[in-house]
Structures are given as C-alpha cells and as structure tokens.
Amino acid sequence: MLSLRALCNLFSQPGGEALALRERTRVLAATQRRAAAGNANKNTQIALATLALNYAVALRRAGPSNDEDGKEAAVQLLTMVTAAAPELTDGEAQFRLLAAAGTVCFGEDGAAEESRDLARALDVSAVAEKWAAVDMPSKVGRCARELMAVLR
Secondary structure (H helix, E strand, O other), rough: OHHOOOOOOOOOOHHHHHHHHOOHHHHHHHHHHHHHOOOOOOOHHHHHHHHHHHHHHHHHOOOOOHHHHHHHHHHHHHHHHHHHHHHHHHHHHHHHHHHHHHHHHHOHHHHHHHHHHHHOOHHHHHHHHOOOOOOOHHHHHHHHHHHHHOOO
C-alpha cells in the first residue's frame, strides 16, 4: 500500500508526473499484478484505483494522442482497470476506477473514440454494468451508468 501511495504522490509535482509517465509500462504492469493477487485491504484498493485515476488525468492533460504511445497508454490503463475491477470491494476504490476509465474514454476526438473502441473490446462495459446497481455510495452507480452511456 505504501508503494502505491508513493506512486500516487508522484503526480503532485510536474517532475514526479513526468517520471511516472516515463515508467508507465512498468508501473501499470506491477499494479496489474498486485490487483490480480487479490486480498487487498480498503486502503490498498483506494491507492490502486487512485493511481489509475492519476494516470488517466495525466494522459488526458497531455492532450489527444493518436500516436502509438498514446494508444499503448490507453491499452495499458484500460487493461489494468479490467484486471483490478473484480478485486475491488470498496466503494471509493470502485468509483475512482470507473472515473479513470471514463476519463480515458470521454471526448470527441479520435483518440477518445479509439479508447472507447478499446474499452468495448476489453469489456470495460461489463465492469460498469456490474457496478451500475451499487447504491452505497450512490456515486459508484451514477458513475457506472455514465460510463455505460459513454461506451454505447
């Protein structure tokens, strides 16, 4: 959990964000492995989902990216989302993971459309459908329904 929080905190400074983006492949692969291991407590789940959200925001901040690196970033992030989702039981972690997927997929540019196609291929909509009925906290269900609408 501590290492996940440290990685999350990298995004609070431009230099740290640049480092996290440079090491994106390694960090997201390790995070995906941690998620698949299961048995994460509430704080670990939240830190894992926060890291996904931080990456999504950083990638969106970088602007539309139709290049191969941008596409690969979306693949890595959405793959991590689908791997982590079955292990998340905490509502705040679920919300942050949905927000990460939505951040990657939302928009009218070509990169967002490609991300939506990718999310459909990775069955991110199944995650959203599963959590759409969650009512505690209600923001999970609302966010899941909004993500489902974006992916239609």
